[in-house]
Amino acid sequence: MPACATSVPAPGAPHVLEADGIQLKLGNRVLLSDVYLRVQTGQVVGLLGRNGCGKSTLLQTVFGARPVADASVRVNGRRVVPAYRQLGLLNYLPQVPLLPSQLTVAAAARLLEVDAAAALRNFPELLAQKNQRAGELSGGTARLVEVLLLLHANTQFTLLDEPFTGVMPVHLETLAEVMSHLKTRKGLLLTDHRYEEVLALCDVVYLLHDGRLELLANPREGLRNRGYISG
Numbered sequence: 001m002p003a004c005a006t007s008v009p010a011p012g013a014p015h016v017l018e019a020d021g022i023q024l025k026l027g028n029r030v031l032l033s034d035v036y037l038r039v040q041t042g043q044v045v046g047l048l049g050r051n052g053c054g055k056s057t058l059l060q061t062v063f064g065a066r067p068v069a070d071a072s073v074r075v076n077g078r079r080v081v082p083a084y085r086q087l088g089l090l091n092y093l094p095q096v097p098l099l100p101s102q103l104t105v106a107a108a109a110r111l112l113e114v115d116a117a118a119a120l121r122n123f124p125e126l127l128a129q130k131n132q133r134a135g136e137l138s139g140g141t142a143r144l145v146e147v148l149l150l151l152h153a154n155t156q157f158t159l160l161d162e163p164f165t166g167v168m169p170v171h172l173e174t175l176a177e178v179m180s181h182l183k184t185r186k187g188l189l190l191t192d193h194r195y196e197e198v199l200a201l202c203d204v205v206y207l208l209h210d211g212r213l214e215l216l217a218n219p220r221e222g223l224r225n226r227g228y229i230s231g
């Protein structure tokens, strides 16, 4: 079905992205079972779960890169499947590197219509590398650049699969501050195994286990009770 125009919420109301009825089987294994997920502008939403439980698959499904029969993705109540076709709606950082190795940081920013100086301003050493090719950057630096460029792109929502991977602690703190600041104009959905960073940053936390997505009313306690964290 073609993408529909996004409906506009009432003045001052947030934009709402919902995924509903997501079911996915891999052979005999139910990977996703009737999953419902909601993100709104002004929120950072965290998606946690064990290795292989289906977090990346769920993000791909919301983005539209992985078609799932009968899945509904809605924005402000209107169906948008595949969501990536809706101009300005959302962008997505996969778990694997995003930027082609031959592309410079500055060229990638231009392609994404992002002001590189503004996107990298909290990280002076990144700004100094903006004319380098992505393939010449260290793994953690490349990840940070990708995350910052997608965050600063002009979309209502950004989906991030393991944005903190390889990023050093001092930069993680700054990155979390950037995300908190940017949520005033977009909604963020991220998954990562850095639970402490996710808990400190996120307004809403979901846990994916046994194919089911659970909204954690008290994330830290919920994770501790289920043996995901000890502290």
Ligand SMILES: Nc1ncnc2c1ncn2[C@@H]1O[C@H](COP(=O)(O)OP(=O)(O)OP(=O)(O)O)[C@@H](O)[C@H]1O
Pocket: 026, 031, 049, 050, 051, 052, 053, 054, 055, 056, 057, 058, 095
């Ligand atoms: N195209 C595919 N064909 C077969 N199995 C797949 C495919 N894609 C994913 N899987 C399987 O689906 C399961 C979920 O994978 P997924 O990458 O979504 O998990 P994840 O929760 O993101 O894991 P991690 O935390 O390790 O990144 C895994 O068991 C994986 O092997």
